Amino acid sequence: MNIKLAGTFILLTALLVPGVSYAADMTTDTTGEYLDDAAITAKVKASFAEDKWIKGRDISVRTDHGVVDLTGAVNSKNESDRATELASQIKAVKAVHNNLKVDPR
Numbered sequence: 001m002n003i004k005l006a007g008t009f010i011l012l013t014a015l016l017v018p019g020v021s022y023a024a025d026m027t028t029d030t031t032g033e034y035l036d037d038a039a040i041t042a043k044v045k046a047s048f049a050e051d052k053w054i055k056g057r058d059i060s061v062r063t064d065h066g067v068v069d070l071t072g073a074v075n076s077k078n079e080s081d082r083a084t085e086l087a088s089q090i091k092a093v094k095a096v097h098n099n100l101k102v103d104p105r
Contacts, residue, residue, distance in 0.1 A: 037063040040092055044068055047086045054083055059100065061087070066094035073103040 040063045048054045048061075057079060059072040068087045074080050080100045087096045 036092060037065065040066065040068065040090055043090045044087045044093075047090065048083065051082065051086060053079055054086065057083070059083055063093075066092055067097065068093055068095070069097045069099060071099045073101045075102070075104055077102055 041061050044061045044063070048057070048059060054074075057072065057074050059070055059074065062069045062071075068090075070083055070087060074083065080098060080102055083100060084096050084098045087093060
């Protein structure tokens with residue numbers, strides 16, 4: 001069996017092995033962009049954890065290409081505004097989308 005044919009056989013065998021699936025990565029993020037976004041998310045969450053007004057609130061943070069999305073619930077408009085302010089202060093944040101719901105308890 002020549003090398004080219006053997007390589008094709010190995011590739012086909014690997015792709016057809018039952019129980020193993022391969023999903024195409026449809027994202028356009030480079031490793032660096034992914035790590036930058038992860039670092040931004042971590043820094044925003046850390047700033048929330050250290051802030052006496054935001055600490056303990058139900059806020060999810062997602063970052064994509066430097067744009068931070070905030071979702072969840074806070075007790076007041078002031079808390080919502082504070083979350084936006086804190087996230088905006090993180091280096092490399094390009095924009096903040098505040099989708100927080102005000103749910104006074």
